[in-house]
Amino acid sequence: MKMRGANILVECLKREGVDTIFGYPGGAILPVFDALYDADLKLVLVRHEQGAAHMADAVGRVTGKPGVCMATSGPGATNLVTGIATAYMDSSPLVAITGQVRTYLIGNDAFQEADVIGITRPITKHSYLVKDVTQLARITREAFYIARTGRPGPVLIDLPIDIAQAETEFIYPEKVEIRGYRPKTIRTPENIDQALEMIHKSKRPVLYVGQGAIISNAARALSAFARRAGIPVTTTLLGLGAFPEDDSLALKMLGMHGTYYANHAVQNCDLLIAVGARFDDRVTGKVSDFAPKAKILHFDVDPSSVSKNVKADCYVIGEAKAILEALAKKVRKLNIPDWLEQISEWKVKHPLQYTQGEHEGLKSQYVIEEISRHSGRSTVVTTEVGQHQMWTAQFWNFTEPRTNITSGGLGTMGFGFPAAIGACFARPGEDVWCIAGDGSIQMNLQELATAVDHNLPVKVAILDNGYLGMVRQWQEIFYDKRYSYSYLPGPDYVKLAESFGALGLRATKKNEVADVIRKAQEYKGPVLAHFIVKKEDNVFPMVPAGRSNSEMIEGMA
Amino acid sequence: MRHVISVLVENHFGVLAHVSGLFSARGFNIDSLTVGETEDPSVSRMTIVAKGDDRVLDQIMKQLDRLVDVIRIIDLTKEEMIARELVLVKVNAPAKVRSDVIQVVNTFRAKIVDVNPKNLIIEITGTESKIDAILELLRPFGIREVVRTGLVAMSRQSDGYKVPAHTAAKSEEGERAARPAKRKKK
Incomplete structure (x- = not known):
């Protein structure tokens, strides 16, 4: 025809x-x-x-x-x-x-x-x-x-x-044949036995898991492998959700704003097993001092990711799921009580923390933790880019893959809100939360009209500190508190929401937070929930750019 | 170190920009790059000569391999190869030195392809060292213009790296398994 x-x-x-x-x-x-x-x-x-x-x-x-x-x-x-x-x-x-x-x-x-x-x-x-x-x-x-x-x-x-x-x-091609492009499940199966041997020999192993595990739908295979062998798991920003964070083996995120225990586990491990991760500079810090005592085992679908930043001692090219399934079949339980003990001690002594007083200004961390607590395990949360993004990575309880949608590599402000709208179409009928800063939300605010148009259950938590928070934090620490063009007062978000035909809500105190979250969840359409938070707050722990992950700043004196 | 990289690519527009873009994005200078059709007109071969840090070049080669339009990539530096370049040289040759110039040409088995009262155009084919040597000897006469094709190179292996009859998997560390699968001809 x-x-x-x-x-x-x-x-x-x-x-x-x-x-x-x-x-x-x-x-x-x-x-x-x-x-x-x-x-x-x-x-x-x-x-x-x-x-x-x-x-x-x-x-x-x-x-x-x-x-x-x-x-x-x-x-x-x-x-x-x-x-x-x-x-x-x-x-x-x-x-x-x-x-x-x-x-x-x-x-x-x-x-x-x-x-x-x-x-x-x-x-x-x-x-x-x-x-x-x-x-x-x-x-x-x-x-x-x-x-x-x-x-x-x-x-x-x-x-x-x-x-x-x-x-x-119109002739529809039934098959795709591209001679220069032939992705394979596993390209180098011969290395799997060597990988297994390295795992069995190691005394202080850590799994470092990136988004590759999520892309290949490897979450179950990862849990099976990690639990069978008893190896602790840290994830990258985009890997959050690949491994349930309420598992005792979970170390949460590593890198610049990762947990103390994840970074110290990596810095002290003797075997780093990278799964679908690419050794990004926000993960490694000073690359020559990254995992200095470790042999590197790298599983990745993209050969050009292997030995790009950190040389791999052994690698398997292929999809994370297939590799982890192959390994899970053969791996033995590792006898490494001292290592697990050491990690538990770090976890107890250096947890992620903040304080939220009853009458002090609202903390972003508290708001994020509350929304997470009020949301289901499969709730999709998107973020914009900045402090709120790091706090979401730290304080949202990620347990399922494909629930954490954030711009990690490019760090695109203005991503989170439209991404939340997209997620609403991918998960029809389910609430999608967007955790936003007041800077980022102003970058693609026009899409509120799209959300209202389709009456989407998109719930935007605007954590408003009046600043470009991460820029201000760097200016505070590295530029002598010279807050050059990082203060940006915004509109009245409640009125703004109403003018678009959405619901606007506001909380300024701790005891208003739960109520706002509940109202946002009860409302069927789009919501802008405006949380006025502490003006000057910092994301910790923190590794200054270009420094070793061993040199974490845990907080300001 | 200097690398001679042979890349089989789809004979499409835009492929050259993609390949050269991977070099230029890293501020890498390409010494020479030649492109031409292979025995299969839907496939072109690029011969790229580039100098630089081995690790960076290794990374570039992996990324070249990732391009959908790249069918296969071979680092010829790692094996025995035949490499040749063709050069046209316009050299001053007034009557009183003309026979001296011709002597140099004959010694190197080069060819005179154009003659006029003031100068000659010489065609030289050979290895780079031969070409460098003859250019050195011609220089005193006064070289007006040099045009070089850049290196073309071929592996000496008898099965070589010809265009696969049907289709081939991309090289992963020298993997050369040709897979029988149908490919549509344009």
């Missing part, structure tokens, strides 16, 4: 199982919007294309299947860029579709033309400029396949308007 390019695209999206697209129309993408007009596929009309990219990214993180965002050429496409970069840094499966000017005008500085393929080349896993409508079905099929397999990532399809309008016979 002959079909127009735009209809072929929509048909391919449906066959990929896509039910929701996040997008914004414009001239060059209009044929596709026209095809969507009577398609049984929902498009969520955002208020800024950046929001669409973050929403689709969050769908990818929550479901493991690529989220889809769509924008027109030129400014529509460039507005997606931050969202695509965010997805790329955090290995999130995303398919971005952009309109493009007519093929014969490409490169001519046409109206609303931007070389989006060129602009996004370093921040996409792969990209396609469709120059022939007969290739569109194959390209769409490949784009989804590439986005979700191996180490996932964003794939961009740039679709010129004349290709979207052109007609051709």
Whole structure:
């Protein structure tokens, strides 16, 4: 049957199982919007294309299947860029579709033309400029396949308007064959026995688990392996949720704002087992002094992550789940009571802590802990970027994978709120919390209109200290308290919420917090809960950038 | 250390930008890069010569391998290879020194491909050391222009690294298992 390019695209999206697209129309993408007009596929009309990219990214993180965002050429496409970069840094499966000017005008500085393929080349896993409508079905099929397999990532399809309008016979490719791209479950199985031997020999092992474990759905395999062998587990920021934090083997997060016991376990271990983690500088601190006594065992699906920052003594290339399952079958219980004893002692002596007096100003940590306590184990929480993000990592009780949605690699302020909206579509009917700072929330606030439009149960906790808190903290500690342009008073969020048609709530004292949380949960639609918190508070523990993880600052004197 | 890297890529637009982008993003200079079709016109071969820190180059090669349009990547430096470069040289050759120039050309089995009263254009093919040597000897006559193709190189192994008949898995530490699977021809 002959079909127009735009209809072929929509048909391919449906066959990929896509039910929701996040997008914004414009001239060059209009044929596709026209095809969507009577398609049984929902498009969520955002208020800024950046929001669409973050929403689709969050769908990818929550479901493991690529989220889809769509924008027109030129400014529509460039507005997606931050969202695509965010997805790329955090290995999130995303398919971005952009309109493009007519093929014969490409490169001519046409109206609303931007070389989006060129602009996004370093921040996409792969990209396609469709120059022939007969290739569109194959390209769409490949784009989804590439986005979700191996180490996932964003794939961009740039679709010129004349290709979207052109007609051709619709032939859906049943199989994907890409000779340069063949992800495998395990590429180097021969190293598994050596890995096992290293584990059995070690006296002070630690598992260092990243998002790779979540991407490959390895949470169960990880628990089985860790418990069978009796190895303590620390996770990265994006790995939170891969291992239940209420387990006695859990060390919570490591790195710059990680726990004392996680960092000290890593600094003193004799075997560091990295699972789907990439030794990011926020994890390692001064890299030459990271896990200095340890042999490094690295499991990762991406060969280019191995020995990139820290040399691996042994590695297995493959998906975390398959590797951990293979290991769990053969691993013996380790006899390491002294090591576990030492770690318990660190846990008792150096817990994460803060104090919340009955009458003193509200603490962000307390608010986050209260929301976590009032939420179910499977509740999705997104964050923006800054102090509140680190406090969420520290004080939210993460027990299930795909519940922690945060911009770790790129650190994108403005991510959390649209991501929470995206998560609402991925988990229909469930509350999604967004923990936000007052700085970050102002970056994509326009999406409140989108949330109201769809009456989504998105609950935003704005922890308002009037500052860009993390910037202010660095200025306090490293720049002699010179608070250069980090104070930013915001609007009245309750009135703002009301003007959008959402519910606005406010708490300024400890005894108001539980009530606000309850009201937010009882309300069916979007809520902005405004918590006015202590102006100058710091995230501790902290490892100053570029210093060794052994040199943690536990608090200010 | 200097590396000669042979990369088999899909013969698409944009692939060159992607490959060279991985080098330029790290401020790495490519000494030379040549691209041409292989025995299979849907596949191009790039021969890249780059100098630099081994660890960084190793990382670049892993990232090249990750590109969807890269079919295979081989570090030829690690094995026996035949490497050649072609150079065109425009050299001053007025009547009184012309025979001296021709003598140098003959000694090196180079070829004169264009003649006019003032100068000659010489075509030289060979290893880099041969080319450097002849350029050194021609320099006193006055070199007006040099055009070099950059290195092309081939493994000496008899099965070599030709384009796989059907399709091949990407190299993971020299893995060369060709897998029989159908590939659509454009």
